[in-house]
Amino acid sequence: MKTVRFLNVAILFLCMAAVAAGAQKSANKTPSSEHRLISVKVTGTERYTEKEIIAASGLAIGQNVDDPDFKEAVRRLGNSGVFTEVSYSFTYSAAGTKLEMQLKDADKKNFVPAHFENFVWFTDAELTAELQRRVPLFKPELPVSGTLPDDVSQALQGMLNAKQIPGQVDYLRETPEEGGEMIAMAYRVEAMSITIEQVDFPGAGPDELPRLRAVGQKIIGAHYFRSSLEKVAEVDFLPVYLQRGYLKAGFAPSQAHVLKQNEGEVEVEAQFPVAPGKVYTVSAVDWSGNSAVPTAQLQPLIHLPVGQPADAMRLKHDLETVTKAYHSKGYMVAHVRPEAEMNDEINTVRYTLHVSEGDQYKMGELELLGLDSQSTARLQEAWGLHPGDPYNADYPNQFLDANTKLLPGGVRWGINIHDTLNEKDKTVDLTIRFTPRA
Numbered sequence: 001m002k003t004v005r006f007l008n009v010a011i012l013f014l015c016m017a018a019v020a021a022g023a024q025k026s027a028n029k030t031p032s033s034e035h036r037l038i039s040v041k042v043t044g045t046e047r048y049t050e051k052e053i054i055a056a057s058g059l060a061i062g063q064n065v066d067d068p069d070f071k072e073a074v075r076r077l078g079n080s081g082v083f084t085e086v087s088y089s090f091t092y093s094a095a096g097t098k099l100e101m102q103l104k105d106a107d108k109k110n111f112v113p114a115h116f117e118n119f120v121w122f123t124d125a126e127l128t129a130e131l132q133r134r135v136p137l138f139k140p141e142l143p144v145s146g147t148l149p150d151d152v153s154q155a156l157q158g159m160l161n162a163k164q165i166p167g168q169v170d171y172l173r174e175t176p177e178e179g180g181e182m183i184a185m186a187y188r189v190e191a192m193s194i195t196i197e198q199v200d201f202p203g204a205g206p207d208e209l210p211r212l213r214a215v216g217q218k219i220i221g222a223h224y225f226r227s228s229l230e231k232v233a234e235v236d237f238l239p240v241y242l243q244r245g246y247l248k249a250g251f252a253p254s255q256a257h258v259l260k261q262n263e264g265e266v267e268v269e270a271q272f273p274v275a276p277g278k279v280y281t282v283s284a285v286d287w288s289g290n291s292a293v294p295t296a297q298l299q300p301l302i303h304l305p306v307g308q309p310a311d312a313m314r315l316k317h318d319l320e321t322v323t324k325a326y327h328s329k330g331y332m333v334a335h336v337r338p339e340a341e342m343n344d345e346i347n348t349v350r351y352t353l354h355v356s357e358g359d360q361y362k363m364g365e366l367e368l369l370g371l372d373s374q375s376t377a378r379l380q381e382a383w384g385l386h387p388g389d390p391y392n393a394d395y396p397n398q399f400l401d402a403n404t405k406l407l408p409g410g411v412r413w414g415i416n417i418h419d420t421l422n423e424k425d426k427t428v429d430l431t432i433r434f435t436p437r438a
Helices: 050-057 067-079 124-134 148-162 209-219 226-242 295-301 312-327 373-382 395-402
Strands: 003-005 015-017 037-043 083-093 096-105 111-116 141-143 168-174 184-190 193-200 255-262 265-271 281-288 335-343 348-356 362-369 412-422 427-437
Touching (some): 067 083, 148 184, 226 312, 281 295, 295 312, 312 348, 395 412, 395 427
Parallel strands (some): 193 265, 281 348
Antiparallel strands (some): 083 096, 111 141, 255 265, 412 427
């Protein structure tokens, strides 16, 4: 994935002030009781409650107010980035001042999740509750522009300062590795070393726990960042369950327990709560869509014995083998999509393997690079796939293994094989490059 720094951004929205009758009275001619704020009515927002809006505006019931106070409140709300329109009207009376605020929520597409990478001194519940207290407009998703992301950063810094933690809060905007629009805002504590000293797996059973702990040794000493650990859980820990038939197993976001802290260095226990679910056994494996390769040839490639726990990791490997079998017959775009039909009453799973074969590709042009002319000629003469023959993706490696004697002696050769699919004429052009190694 690719990550760049999110700089301070402030967007000012147009704020319309509709002042009701009587508001033109000057403050020195109006009794102070008329300036006491007695009610605030909020309309137009579905994202926030009236209480949250009042708190975010900086106003308080009972305080003395005038038009400049309302303008300041509207400025705060407009700058936050969570509204596209903010307007207000108010009335004075002997009882006091009544304010009405009209808001329009920003579109949901302008919000992204907030991620908190390494605030190991707080549980998720504590972090959320304290942020909502300090930043009334805080929600799990933040606007991509406006002052609210900075407000959250400042609140987090205040929370660290209150605990006398010598870290600095920063936040990054996350985008996909291939580029594109922002997908999240990641807040983290900088200027501190927060490393993993232990791992634990709340919810894990005695059969899986030893294996999980053994796999977990690879992250001992690593820096604690939840986004990195989420990938570790998916790639390294989840397969422990999938290969045992726990097809609905899942890991919650990692938690951290502080074990030791010394100035700028913190050691934590990384916890990976797991919900294993049930073990599913295989009831049947069916095929659909295959014609070029009969089921009788494909079935032995799948190792899912009926009545045994469904090994989802072995199935993934087996499907790769099936795809290679198709490639060896020239079906270069073939792929297999497994469909799992689970019966939760008796804990079984029936697999249907949907094959999309595509067209058969033929051998196109062969290009050999990096050898002298005589060696090139010998290899071309020995090459057995001719233009128009069904392409065999296994053949290049098989050919090279069987014909190393045709290469110039006394040299260790690096070999790179690259095939190019020509979709229009359904051929495969092959380039084999030979590079002498030192």
